[in-house]
Amino acid sequence: MNLTKSHFNIHPGVVRAQRLGKPLVALESAVITHGLPHPKNLTLAKDMETEIESGGGTPATIAVMDRKICVGLAGEDLERLAADREAMKISVRDFAGALTTGSNGGTTVSATMFAAQACGISVFATGGIGGVHRGQPFDVSADLPQLGRSPMIIVCAGAKAILDLSATLEYLETHGVPVVGYGTNEFPAFYSPDSGLSVSIRLDSVAEIVKFARLHWELGSRSSVLVTQPPPADTAMPREDMDKAVDQALEEARAMDIRGQAVTPFLLGRVSELTNESSLETNLSLLKNNARLAVQIAAELANKSQKTIGFV
Numbered sequence: 001m002n003l004t005k006s007h008f009n010i011h012p013g014v015v016r017a018q019r020l021g022k023p024l025v026a027l028e029s030a031v032i033t034h035g036l037p038h039p040k041n042l043t044l045a046k047d048m049e050t051e052i053e054s055g056g057g058t059p060a061t062i063a064v065m066d067r068k069i070c071v072g073l074a075g076e077d078l079e080r081l082a083a084d085r086e087a088m089k090i091s092v093r094d095f096a097g098a099l100t101t102g103s104n105g106g107t108t109v110s111a112t113m114f115a116a117q118a119c120g121i122s123v124f125a126t127g128g129i130g131g132v133h134r135g136q137p138f139d140v141s142a143d144l145p146q147l148g149r150s151p152m153i154i155v156c157a158g159a160k161a162i163l164d165l166s167a168t169l170e171y172l173e174t175h176g177v178p179v180v181g182y183g184t185n186e187f188p189a190f191y192s193p194d195s196g197l198s199v200s201i202r203l204d205s206v207a208e209i210v211k212f213a214r215l216h217w218e219l220g221s222r223s224s225v226l227v228t229q230p231p232p233a234d235t236a237m238p239r240e241d242m243d244k245a246v247d248q249a250l251e252e253a254r255a256m257d258i259r260g261q262a263v264t265p266f267l268l269g270r271v272s273e274l275t276n277e278s279s280l281e282t283n284l285s286l287l288k289n290n291a292r293l294a295v296q297i298a299a300e301l302a303n304k305s306q307k308t309i310g311f312v
Contacts, residue, residue, distance in 0.1 A: 007099065010119060011072025014060045018120060023057035023298035025291065026071075026116035026124040032063075032078075033087040033106030034265045035127070036280070042082035044284055048125070048291045055295030060121055062112045064090055064098045064105045071119050081106065089261050091142045110146035113154070113224070122301055123153045125294035127287045128190040129226070130264070131159040131168030134250060140171065147224040148175030151217050153209070153301075155227045155294040157286040158188035158195065162246050162267040165195050173200070176221055180209060182229040182293065191282045192239040193230035206293075210300040229293060231286035237278060245274040 017024050027048055032041045049059040060072045063081055070077065081087065081104065088105030090098055092114045098105050107115065109129050116124055130141025141163075147154065159168045169187060172179055179187065181199035189195035203209050213225040230236060249270040258266050272280040 007069055007095075008115075008119070009066075009068035009070045011060070011070070011074065013058055014072040014119070014121075017058035021302055023052075023055070023295055023302045024060055024121045024123065025052045025057050025294045025298050026112055026121045027052075027059055027061040027291070028109055028112040028124075028126050029061055029063040029073075029081060029106035030089055030108045030111075031106070031127060031287070032061075032082050033084065034089045035268060036283075038082055040280075040284070042079060044287060045078055045082060047284075047288055051288050051291040052125075052295045055292060055299065057295035057298050059291075060116065060119075062107050062115045064088070064095065064103070064107065066104070067099050067102050069095060069099075069115050071115060071121075080104075089265075091261070092146055093142065108143065109154075110142040113143075113146050113150045113152060117150045117152060121152075123155070123294050123298040125155045125287075125290045127156060127283060127290065128158055128160040129154070129156050129168075131163040131165070132171055133263070134162070134164045137164075137167060144168070144171050144177075145175065147172065147177045147226060149222055150224050151222050152224045153213050153227055153294075153297055154224050155229070155290045155297065157190050157231050157290060158228050159190065160264065160268070161190040161192065161242055162250065162264065162271070165189060165197055169197055172226065176223045178212075178216060178223075178225055180212065180225060180227045182209065182227055184228070184230055186230075188228050188230045189239060189242070190286070191231060191237045191242045191279050193233075193236050194239055199228060206296045206300050209297055210304060213301075214304065227293070227297070229290065231282050232289050235282045235285040237275070237282055241275070242271075242279070245271045245279070248274060
């Protein structure tokens with residue numbers, strides 16, 4: 001990749017873990033700046049980093065701050081980002097704009113993948129990926145094409161339930177992205193364990209996931225391996241309840257003519273209100289659960305001495 005170190009601020013802990021071959025897990029920051037209210041966003045960010053550290057790994061939360069792409073945030077920077085109400089939502093297309101204007105911002109899945117791959121980080125934990133929007137087949141998240149060109153393992157709870165899940169899976173198939181169900185045959189619907197849709201392969205252990213990913217890349221593919229797992233059973237929500245809340249939120253978004261990057265934060269916030277914050281608790285729970293699985297995968301990759309790509 002045609003990148004230079006001058007655009008990046010890489011945390012010393014990330015550099016040290018990379019040089020020692022220790023487990024590294026990338027984390028997005030759009031969930032901090034646009035996905036959750038303050039101070040729950042800060043608590044969640046710290047909890048996810050703690051999950052990774054407890055699993056023997058090093059967290060690399062990615063964001064844009066002070067005209068740099070930051071890979072790994074110090075505690076005070078994390079707090080500053082969580083409290084920044086003017087922060088941009090940064091997709092993969094937005095890096096140059098943010099660095100030019102000096103805007104701070106939280107990175108989406110696509111932007112986080114781009115920066116993580118550039119720095120040789122092979123595992124990334126998130127909540128749910130973006131996808132194809134319902135009733136708008138040409139409104140496709142930048143996450144999907146980036147998944148098709150970034151050889152990484154992405155751990156998530158499926159795609160966000162506000163999306164057209166069937167169309168999203170079709171797009172992933174077209175772009176050669178395998179969808180792994182960790183201990184499940186069904187593609188999770190973010191808040192709910194079931195969507196009525198199948199994954200491309202079920203794998204029941206971390207060792208199997210790493211073996212599968214290595215073979216996928218050895219065969220010449222450059223796409224990600226999308227590892228999905230259902231939300232924890234104690235916080236998962238019935239699919240029927242979520243469908244009702246999502247349908248109402250979508251109707252309100254259309255009536256208010258909410259468009260572009262504002263759609264997803266509005267829908268997630270409105271669904272949380274309509275479910276009396278039950279969906280918010282599910283979101284928090286699945287994010288931490290995905291971080292736990294991601295660090296196990298990163299540790300297995302480190303044990304196998306997986307070669308990385310980047311300049312660290």
